[in-house]
Amino acid sequence: MKLVKALKYLFWTIYNIWFYILVLLFTLIIILPSFVLMQLTGASYKHFYSAGVLWSDCVLYGMFMFPQKNKSLKTIKNHAYIFVANHVSMIDVMLLVSTVRENPIVFIGKKELEKIPIFGYVYKRTMILVDRSSNESKKRVFEQTKKKLNSGISIAIFPEGTVPDIEVELAPFKHGAFTIAIEHQVPIIPITFIDNKKRFPWSFGGLIGGSKGSPGKLRVKIHNPIPTRGMVKDDRVSLNEKVRSIMLKDLKSG
DSSP states (O other): OHHHHHHHHHHHHHHHHHHHHHHHHHIIIIIHHHHHHHHHHOOOHHHHHHHHHHHHHHHHHHTTEEEEESSOOOOOTTOOOEEEEOOOBTTHHHHHHHHSOSSOEEEEEEGGGGGSTTHHHHHHHHSEEEOTTOHHHHHHHHHHHHHHHHTTOEEEEOTTSSOOOTTOSSOOOOSHHHHHHHHTTOOEEEEEESSHHHHSBSOSSSOOSSOOOOOEEEEEEEOOOBOOTTOOGGGHHHHHHHHHHHHHHHHHHO
């Protein structure tokens, strides 16, 4: 038994290290050159996004993880949407980009991530960063979001705000994504990741009695766009509850 346990931990350690190697490798050979080219030529973000899709696919398939969507996205070309998904793993970003292939998305993410070497440099120049402790930062997010949506670029948000503890199935949602969707009268599309926590848990260290990462399928539950046309700010609470209920049902049904 001790040998089996030791072999499992050896595999998990190698598997986790392999993830970081893949991220660094494909960032250097795909993302960085595409970003530099975009800066030099003035190419649009939509062209850069195709490199992000390739990067995401390479990392996921390099980890022997295989996305399985329940259906195709029902979106209109050049129309903007708000995409929301549950947040449980470091592969969430890759899987969301891989899923939303035809609709360029920009993430609203934590400002702290800009400190990550190489990745952070590109991240802060292509994504919308928010400092939740600063009201001024929140105002800038609103203006940046408006600009992106008006140009046909969709916004991606993890409404839980952070990765919850491993035992939490789905943390309460913050209102940000729903407020943005209503303020800009943009449809919101819920996407549920069924297997991400099992395939590659966020916290490699503190897991007890659970999987610490393994190859396999990544089921993605895509839902139809929920229109926000005619909604007002007070509707953000009911919209929040509706979307969370949809995603929680997906997770409970497995």
